[in-house]
Amino acid sequence: MTTTTPPDDVRAGSLPGDAARSAALYTEVQAFYARQAHHLDAVRAEEFAATFAAEGVFAHSPDTPAARGRAAIAEEVRGFNARRFADDPVQRRHWFSMLDVRPGEDGAVETEFYALVVVTRPGAALPVIGPSCVVRDVLVREGGELRTLSRQVTQDRTLL
Amino acid sequence: MTTTTPPDDVRAGSLPGDAARSAALYTEVQAFYARQAHHLDAVRAEEFAATFAAEGVFAHSPDTPAARGRAAIAEEVRGFNARRFADDPVQRRHWFSMLDVRPGEDGAVETEFYALVVVTRPGAALPVIGPSCVVRDVLVREGGELRTLSRQVTQDRTLL
């Protein structure tokens, strides 16, 4: 994102368009990720899938083939939760931080950020936190709204 | 918050008011929560209470009745810290993430976000982190400043 400082005359007056657009995009991405994570953690499969582009690709685990398109993404979210947590009920929370946002020439937006999953189980006072990941997304706009076109999740343990 | 994309002509010029206002509100809420948490974690009871509306309600634990109004909130913060940590000195840090901000018609703002408490004890190299919570606030303005009117904290363990 643009980090050019406003010149002195601008500081006393209106903000330059570049700085305002960078701020608007950065917060829009933050809010987009918040709602996307809220859908995923509440297992609202259709609403989560709707945050992906029509041709979006969702690869959430190295052990699972990528899901392509919203119908497949919704099905993968439902199926993953059914398979993995049927006998191990959990409340998951996806936490993102240290977000970098780089707008491209073509309207696409590249992001890079850290992610942790916070997992609470019945009867446990404290959550289990991990794995630690780096996520790289390509976001696009459909009908004016941000959508995830692709997501690459790298678990830190695979870097060692 | 508004996620409408700027039309092409706007991308080359000034940012539309909606996007600029969304960005300003989103960052204002982030900064407001940062200062509110800094006050709470430093046990600055009066400063923390001052971040609530005059009629504000603070319910921080399922085991404690809600405190209503700034004087009661300040007293609850002092009392809670005295009761709970008198024989167990800790440094607490409230972490929030995945913030969604929804401005209402009437000037109120609804927020939803994840929260964790990071607790450091003497002699322990690592903090204890938890419980994992979802928080839903209603924020209002008093004298132009954001204030918490009400806060609903749901611990994840109560959802299982």
Place this chain on the structure above:
Amino acid sequence: MTTTTPPDDVRAGSLPGDAARSAALYTEVQAFYARQAHHLDAVRAEEFAATFAAEGVFAHSPDTPAARGRAAIAEEVRGFNARRFADDPVQRRHWFSMLDVRPGEDGAVETEFYALVVVTRPGAALPVIGPSCVVRDVLVREGGELRTLSRQVTQDRTLL
């Protein structure tokens, strides 16, 4: 940062310059810290050092003298990683949260935020998280870009 609410007439029209500038600065600082942490955690010593002012001071541990200037900061990052992690390979991730940003009269910016280090080791399914810290920075601009002039890191365990 400024939290003055826009007056009613402004809500219907353009955003006042103060609110727009606060939003732009807040998101610029968030993005700056994201890129700075990405450099540090990837041990890109030169790139990390370049996020400091020419006269910048980096004191990352109570056990290590502060490094002054970019060459010394890059050397300290390389040396610290070589000494500390030569026989203990790790992937570290610096997480910041609860960011407060206060612009000063002279163009400098004071920040205060919470920090945790998330450390993944080979063969461990879950990361180790800690210590919990409070960080206070002074940021300045060089060539229009934000740079860290000084950083004070306080580990919570030293407060107890």
